[in-house]
Amino acid sequence: MTAALLPGPAGGSGEEPGGYAAARLRLLTGEAPSGPRRRAALAGLTDAWLAGLLGEAGEGIALVAVGGYGRGELSPRSDLDLLLLHTGRTPEEVAAAADRIWYPVWDLGIALDHSVRTPDEAGQAAAADLRVQLGLLDARHIAGDPALTADLRSALLAQWRADAPRRLAELRETVEERARRHGELRFLLEPDLKEARGGLRDAGVLRAVAASWLADAPREGLEEARRTLLDIRDALHLTTGRAGDRLALQDQDQVAEALALPDADALLRRAYEAARVIAYAADVTWREVGRVLGSRARRPGPRVPLAGDVVEQEGEAVLARTARPERDPVLPLRAAAAAAQAGLPLARAAVRRLAAAAPPLPVPWPAEAREQFVTLLGAGEAAVGVWEALEAEGLIDALLPDWERVRCRPQRNAVHRWTVDRHLIETAVRARSHVRRVGRPDLLLVAALLHDIGKGWPGDHSVTGETIARDTAARMGFDAADTATLAALVRHHLLLVETATRRDLDDPATVRAVADAVGDAGTLELLHALTEADALATGPAAWSAWRAGLVADLVRRVGAALAGGGTDPVRPAPVRPAPGAGRLAAEARRTGGPVLALRTRTEAPAASCAGPGQEPGAAPAGPEPVGVELLIALPDRPGVLPAAAGVLALHRLTVRAADLRTAGPPGEPPVLLLNWRVAAEYGSLPQAARLRADLVRALEGSLDVSARLAEREAARRVTRRRGAGAPPPRVTVAPAGSSAATVVEVRAQDAPGLLYRIGRALEDAGVTVRSAHVGTLGADAVDAFYVTGPTGAPLPPGEAAALAAGLERALGG
Structure with a gap:
């Protein structure tokens, strides 16, 4: 190709300016396609012309191409980056050689970046100016003494490697x-x-x-x-x-x-x-x-566990040596969520191994996959880098088939600062700061990710996006009600801001139209948070105090119209009544001590430990399935909730959901039943016997749970930044939550020991926990506690508000 494009006799000599110019013009305007071959051909043509200009220079002088030209690439209007290298030649000889080259280049109007140096001067210039150094790393011989160029390249590369740090x-x-x-x-x-x-x-x-x-x-x-x-x-x-x-x-x-x-x-x-x-x-x-x-x-640090089969090593999240991604379709999401929550990059080697070995997720996704996906989205800024790592190896396309159509899609709107795909991620990042405002942070985060997914298709992106969101939610395993909510959020994600800024809010028809579209108070709450997150992620011109005020006013009016039709915004994951609870309660009443049972979600007993004299079963040798149920029964007494929660945290058990109730026939001492759905943070489940022994010690006061958890947290802070920048906890009293108790709602970043801290704070406040309903939605805990005062009655409004404020301060510290 190059030879064919060089000028023949009819086009003039390549050494003559006119011949070179004509050949260059034919090359750039002919039928030869743009690309590497044409750039190489243009560089070759230019090399031949410049070599002819230098002529037979002899030893001690060389013409060297540097920078992009040194790489053998020339764009049509690229500068010529040239170095005239010399040694042992007189100044007159060097000046004459330079004039033979520089002036013809200038005469053709070609931009020229040139220098004349000895090898020592070139080395000094490289040491003083990093850009000179980078250009010389691509030095390529054109004409003259080749040994001079080779020696310069060798010396500069050796110096670059020596000074690399x-x-x-x-x-x-x-x-x-x-x-x-x-x-x-x-x-x-x-x-x-x-x-x-x-x-x-x-x-x-x-x-x-x-x-x-x-x-x-x-x-x-x-x-x-x-x-x-x-x-x-x-x-x-x-x-x-x-x-x-x-x-x-x-x-x-x-x-x-x-x-x-x-x-x-x-x-x-x-x-x-x-x-x-x-x-x-x-x-x-x-x-x-x-x-x-x-x-x-320094010496490499230890490998610190982050999650099941995921560890931290040298500032990255990597797979554990025992990980078997080919057997675990959820591992890519678990690794991504663990990395993002810890504020760590996900190692490229780990991502590549996951992409190559992990089987596709079943459809619908298992519950753990959905939880890990939401946890990743809820990690804030740290999620961006992890998401890009997954995307680089094709894992995002496997999770979300419609993502490819919005990837790198430009938005020709001065208000938008991101492409469609990055805007969706940024909206999830912004939504993180609103998760305490809503009862379903998981739905908020997923809606934030999907709200503009329809922009990859023709037509109204809200209408198209609703269909995609419905299909995606079902694929992820959301139930019918949650799928409908997500579809509605995507369909109406522009409704509030467009109505608030373009319609008369004093017109009842305006409010009624929005109320009819939204349907219920829970969806309105989510849509309000999504609207603000979407605007903030768009750019500074998309949101203002004025718009925020108008939207808030509209939400207040619509909420009033929907009053009485909403549902309790806190909907923790339900915990099914455990089989055998009555038997365990009777055994706890008989022995006066705690009785524990561990069961898989298929309810086949994995291990059990009753009172003294009963032989406990051994815990399984391998990692347990996610969602193992732990049932604890013991006579009602103060301190049970923090003691049990603290022991679980010490044994690195993550609480996915929990339910605390009082059971027992009338006239007999009440028994507390704590039904937990737990998972090992990493490794295997502990033996039930060890859990029971530590629970007994915690209740007796011989096990200092607070000190042990504080030691572990101090060690974690050295190597991890889990939940860095998370929104602060939010504690509220649910109005008219119950006629028999005060309902305290807690929304906070989930973390080891969180439930223990809540239980301790409630005990210190002198209230009695009648029942508790604990749920984890991604990285967020959404808990409800039914508490009473010393007389067994609900707290007065002032005391309830003080309790909520004190609990919020305790968790914030």
Whole structure:
């Protein structure tokens, strides 16, 4: 190809400016397609011309291409980056050689970045200026003394590798500063193809990092992404007739046509996809650089468990050595949720192994998969990087088949600052701050992720999105009522803000129309939170105090219209009555001590431990299924709830749901029945005998649960940032919740020991817990406690409010 494109006798000599110019013009305007072959052909043509200009220079002088030209790539309007290298030649000889090259280049109007240096001067310039150093790493011999160029390359590469720890730190600072200055390419409507984050400059930086031998970028798709951006820049140069890297709006249709793309949106999406690959590769590479440099200064730390088959190692979430992803379809979501909740990146090696080995989730998803997915969404900012890691290996497409249609889809609206896919993630991030306002944080987070999913299809995206949301919710295993709620949230996610800003709120018909569309108070509560999260994730121009006030006013009016038709917003996951509860209660009444039973969710007993004299069953050797039921029966006495919850936390059991009730026939001492649905945070379930022994010690006061949990939490803080930046706990008193007790609702970030702290705070407040209904929705605990005062009656309003405020302070500390 290159030879065929070089000028023949009829076109003039390649050494003559006119001959080169004519051949260059034929190459760029002919039928040869844009791409690597044409860029290489243009570089080869230019090499031949410049070599002819230098002539027979002899030893001690060489013409060297650096930067992009050094890589053998020339775009139509690229600068020529040239170094005239010399040693042992007189100043007159060097000046004459330079004049023979520079002036013909200038005469043709080609931009030239040139320098004249000895090898020592080149090394000094590289040491003083990082950009010079990076350009020289791509040095390529064009003409003259090849040994001079080879010696320079060897010396510069050796120096780069020797100085890598210091120079890479400097390089990273420049990369971050450039990203702040130019933004992220894949979210810009007029991106700079070279300087923006994820652009061509970052691709060159990855080459420099690889040359240091400290780390290498993920290679899958990276070269194709770089070629894509180069092809777009070539078309930009040819269609505009000028040099430049900014893909301006007025040029995008022409560039798309030159690349045989259907429209400007397709062009931007192609650029965004390429930038996404480069940006992710840069994130992985810089993390590896930090890990390598850090391990030189210290010994690698221990592997800290995060969740089942997931551990932290050297600042990343990785798979445990015993993990068997081929047997565990939920492991990708469990690993992602654990990483995000801990504020850690998910190691690329772990993601690749999960993508290759983990079987697809069954449809509908099992309950654990749904819980882990919601936990991931509820992690806030930390979820973004983990989501991108999953997306890079195709795991998101497997979870959400419609995601591909919104990935990197531009939004040509000055109000929107993100592409559709990133806007959906950002909305979930914003929704996290509202999870304490709603009774179903899981539905809020999933609706936030799906609310604009219809933008991948033609037509009204709200209408299309409703259908997609309904299908997706059913796929995830939500029941019919929750599926209908999610579909309604997606269908009406613009209803509140559009009505509040465009309609007369004093008109009863306006309020009634919204009430009819929303249907119930619970959905209205969710829609209000979704509206604000959506607007805040759109951009600063999409939300204001004025709009917030109008929407709040509309919600107040609609809520009044729906009064009496709503449901209790707190709906913890139900715990089924455990078989054999009556027998256990009778045994607890007879022995006067606690009786425990562990059962799988299929209700086959996994282990049991009764009172003294009864032989406990052994716990299974392997990890238990998620959702094991633990039933505890014991005579009613103060301190039972915090003692039991504390013992479970000490044994690293996560409480998914719980139910506390008082049982017993009239006239006999009451027995407390605590029905728990638990899962091992990691590892296997403990033996029931050990649980019972520690519960007895906790009730007697010989086991200091508070001190043990404090020690564990202190150790966790050293290595983990679980729930960092979570919204503060919220404790409220449910109005008219019960005629026999005061209903206290607690919404907080789930964490080991949370239920113990709640129980302790309630005990310290001197109230009696008559029943409790505990639920976990993703990363959030949604609990209701029915409490009474010393006389067995509900608390007076003032005391109830003081109890809620004190409990909120205790949990916040």
